[in-house]
Amino acid sequence: MGLLEQCEAAFGSPDLYRVLGVRREASPEEIRRGYHRASLRVHPDRAEPGEKEEATRRFQILSKAYAVLSDAEQRALYDEQGRVDEEGEALRGERDWQEYWRLLFKKISVKDIEDFEKSYKDSEEELADIKAAYMDFEGDMDRIMESVLCVDYTDEPRIRKILEKAIDSGELPSYKGFVKESKQKMIARKRRAEKEAREAEKTKDELGLGGEDDLKALIQSRNKDRKKEMDDFLAQLEAKYGNNAKKGGKKTSAKKGKK
Secondary structure: OOHHHHHHHOOOOOOOHHOOOOOOOOOHHHHHHHHHHHHHHHHHHHHOOHHHHHHHHHHHHHHHHHHHHHOHHHHHHHHOOOOOOOHHHHHOOOHHHHHHOOOOOOOOOOOHHHHHHHHHHHHHHHHHHHHHHHHHHOHHHHHHHHHHHOOOOHHHHOOOOOOHHHHHOOEEEEEEEHHHHHHHHHHHHHHHHHHHOOOHHHHHOOOOOOOOOHHHHHHHHHHHHHHHHHHHHHHHHHHHHHHHHHOOOOHHHHHHOOO
16 A cells, blocks of 8 residues: 555545645645644554554654655655655655654753744744635634644634634635534534643653643643633624524624635
8 A cells, every 4th residue: 555545544635735734835844843743643652552553553654744745856746746656765664753753853841832832823924824724724723723833722713813804805715614614613623622631741741841840730721711711702602693603603704705
């Protein structure tokens, strides 16, 4: 089975860019960040003992996808012909993919994460990434929230405002999946995010944070405040749309955008 078939079996898509959660026009650094983010979700060290074999298989497939897209010649071949060179250097079978991962990503501290988050959020880079994700995923907020760096469910109201403003100005088209998203889908997304937050302690090991004692308290404190913000946001939607929200809701001010 070739790499593209493996990607479809393991991740539901043969598209290497989609597997890494990045735009087709992504820069090498964006592809690297996408791989880092995606690999943390499937890293074998995170899996339960009975699931480690499957996690290892998915991790290897993900790493191969990155190896192709991070190689200029392999990426050009894939972009132009929709295939990969299975015999090429990037996919050589004897590579230790976990060691490859460790060489790519240095151990980072809580301060590293906070510093990057502060510089990225509300930056021109983040704005461009949000708009690009909206276009790539045709307004699907599940995919947008998974794709944009450094966001959690409490950033959703802020991201929605950014997109609605761009739609109103005509900069972005008005996708039905965005303007008529159901309240149930929003709640499901929120619940998934809360579950991930409860697993945040594991992230300390995945990121190589080295046992910093204040990480758990930091995450718990932030999540408590952010949960209230999201609850308030959902309450406002319910008050605005009432029962109609259950059927997909009315269009927001974004309906003035292009069709």
